[in-house]
Amino acid sequence: MNKIIMITGATTGFGKATAVKFADNGYNIIITGRRKNLLDELEEELNKIDKIKVLPLCFDVRKKEDVESVISNLSAEWKNIDILVNNAGLAVGMSHIQDGNTDDWDRMIDTNVKGLLYVTRAVTPLMVARNKGHIFNIGSIAGKDVYENGNTYCASKFAVGALSKAMRIDMLKNNIRVTLIAPGMAETEFSLVRFKGDEQRAKNVYKGFDALKGEDIADVIFYCASLPEHVCINELEITPTQQASVNHSFRKEK
Secondary structure, eight states: OEEEEEEOOOOHHHHHHHHHHHTTOOOEEEEEEEEEHHHHEEEEEEESSSOOOEEEEOOOTOHHHHHHHHTTOOOEEEHHHHHHEOOOOOOOOOOGGGGGOHHHHHHIIIIIIHHHHHHHHHHHHHHHHTEEEEEEEEOOOOSSSOOOOOOOHHHHHHEEEEEEHHHHTTTTGGEEEEEEEOOSBBBBSHHHHTTTTTHHHHHTTTTTTOOBOHHHHHHHHHHHHHHHHHHHOEEEEEEEEEEETTTEEEOOOO
16 A cells, blocks of 8 residues: 655645655655646656556645645545654745735745644644654745844754654654754745745846755655665755855855
């Protein structure tokens, strides 16, 4: 019987790459996202892979009632979730704290922190009941150090780091592994979302950089998940070779 992985924010970036990686390795996949058109496209792509099953779930992690309803109504076939990847997250806007857009703050906190909590609260009882499971929380090196104009985004990712440690402690007796993945600069939809569709500004973020790709993070998640069950990687910080920390990087001249 195939193991089951559930991935939030699966329609692009890290989430999509992780879905493809695990499907290629024989996992049944629960993919979630807000954009049904992209969810449908990914389902079609994954269904081309032999001997796996795909379950698409279209919902917004920020909506607690929807999260609870969707997870509680999973069929018995899909309730034995072996791996949860809390990937849904975003950065919106970039300004000094005194100029911040509070709607942007709410969106980041509601997605990156509360959404992660809602999904975890709905899924973890299923893991505890089986006394097994592995949770991956996608944090950021912005959850290790703060940069100018990053205030609320950084705070939300610091929270993901704290929650990862808390989950590990709280479910220690239940044999649940928890891994925090903290990527550095990665070329996904991240900057396009942060700059609200400004493609040129988003491209400039990665100019002169050989940034991480979704597949790089998917490979790391798969490695951690493939270790023997008595081994838990608690935390991994991953950056491009050109980036040493959130405030230290080197751009090549082109």
